[in-house]
Structure formats: C-alpha cells, structure tokens
Amino acid sequence: MAMNKNTVLAWATWIMIFVGLTLIALGAFRYDEVAGWGFASVGIGFFAIAWVFNALKGRV
16 A cells, blocks of 8 residues: 555544544543643644644645
8 A cells, every 4th residue: 555645644633533532531531630631631732733634635
C-alpha cells in the first residue's frame, strides 16, 4: 500500500482522535481531582490538532 501525504494525514487524524478520546475518558473516569481537568483539556487539544490535520488533507 502506497502512503501518500493524504493517507498519512488521514492516519494521523484517526490516531489523534483515538488518543484524544482516551485522554478525555481518563479525565472523566479515572481521575476525580484537578488532574482530570488537565487530562480532559489535553484531549480537547488533541481534537483541535486532528481537526487541523483533517483540514490539511488535499491541500499539501
């Protein structure tokens, strides 16, 4: 399978979404203290970066 730039960005987007969901789940269910807010906010940041990767598909 040939991996061009769009394929790499698509894989990166899916990996970032998975990691973002994992971090939000850790913040919601594992940590009940202030650390949970940190995990959730970093997970939302991963979503923002995944959104940028998805927007770059076809443009680079």
